[in-house]
Amino acid sequence: GENVEQHPSTLSVQEGDSAVIKCTYSDSASNYFPWYKQELGKRPQLIIDIRSNVGEKKDQRIAVTLNKTAKHFSLHITETQPEDSAVYFCAAGPNFGNEKLTFGTGTRLTIIP
Amino acid sequence: SAVISQKPSRDICQRGTSLTIQCQVDSQVTMMFWYRQQPGQSLTLIATANQGSEATYESGFVIDKFPISRPNLTFSTLTVSNMSPEDSSIYLCSVGGNRGKGTQYFGPGTRLTVL
Numbered sequence: 001g002e003n004v005e006q007h008p009s010t011l012s013v014q015e016g017d018s019a020v021i022k023c024t025y026s027d028s029a030s031n032y033f034p035w036y037k038q039e040l041g042k043r044p045q046l047i048i049d050i051r052s053n054v055g056e057k058k059d060q061r062i063a064v065t066l067n068k069t070a071k072h073f074s075l076h077i078t079e080t081q082p083e084d085s086a087v088y089f090c091a092a093g094p095n096f097g098n099e100k101l102t103f104g105t106g107t108r109l110t111i112i113p
Numbered sequence: 114s115a116v117i118s119q120k121p122s123r124d125i126c127q128r129g130t131s132l133t134i135q136c137q138v139d140s141q142v143t144m145m146f147w148y149r150q151q152p153g154q155s156l157t158l159i160a161t162a163n164q165g166s167e168a169t170y171e172s173g174f175v176i177d178k179f180p181i182s183r184p185n186l187t188f189s190t191l192t193v194s195n196m197s198p199e200d201s202s203i204y205l206c207s208v209g210g211n212r213g214k215g216t217q218y219f220g221p222g223t224r225l226t227v228l
Contacts, residue, residue: 034216043205043219044156046114089155100146100171101217103156 002027004092006104013080014112021107023090024072030092033073038087085111115140115208117220125226126196133192134223136206141186150203162189196227
């Protein structure tokens with residue numbers, strides 16, 4: 001089955017700086033890579049996703065890059081703000097139907113004002 | 114995205130008892146998923162619930178412990194049976210979204226504490 005590794009487990013950055021979280025996956029059949037943000041006591045929220053036919057996707061301050069050859073993908077947050085503080089999870093899954101996702105272990109991001 | 118609700122939002126239960134968690138969606142969805150999130154941990158898939166067929170369980174999870182019902186395309190239940198303190202966790206349902214294949218959206222979760 002799929003195995004997703006996520007690094008770092010914790011990350012602290014100064015407000016206004018950039019944050020990068022990296023994930024690797026094992027199953028070459030995976031073609032869908034979402035990122036979720038989970039604030040304390042709340043449900044995971046989908047913030048951005050990328051599919052295997054795209055190398056990079058951007059949404060305002062958030063971007064995701066994918067390297068299918070190396071089987072890794074990354075989340076980039078620019079101009080970080082205090083409200084970006086949360087736990088971020090990457091996931092990987094097939095790009096068809098509604099199939100299961102395998103989640104990474106999570107990164108606790110803290111933005112230092 | 115679909116509006117997903119779960120009941121109860123939290124509960125405190127005695128060991129040896131069972132709790133049934135409900136997940137309701139405001140639109141018809143093919144697949145519903147049940148996850149467990151232990152304190153400070155990631156999301157672990159328990160099972161996939163298909164309407165009209167038996168749920169598909171992941172390794173380490175069995176039907177006798179986590180029976181699932183999926184009576185229609187908008188509703189599912191997960192029962193945590195014969196609970197022990199190790200079952201204390203957040204249980205979340207998720208459904209496929211309309212952003213495209215593979216997308217999942219989560220319910221608010223049920224925080225379970227077993228004494």
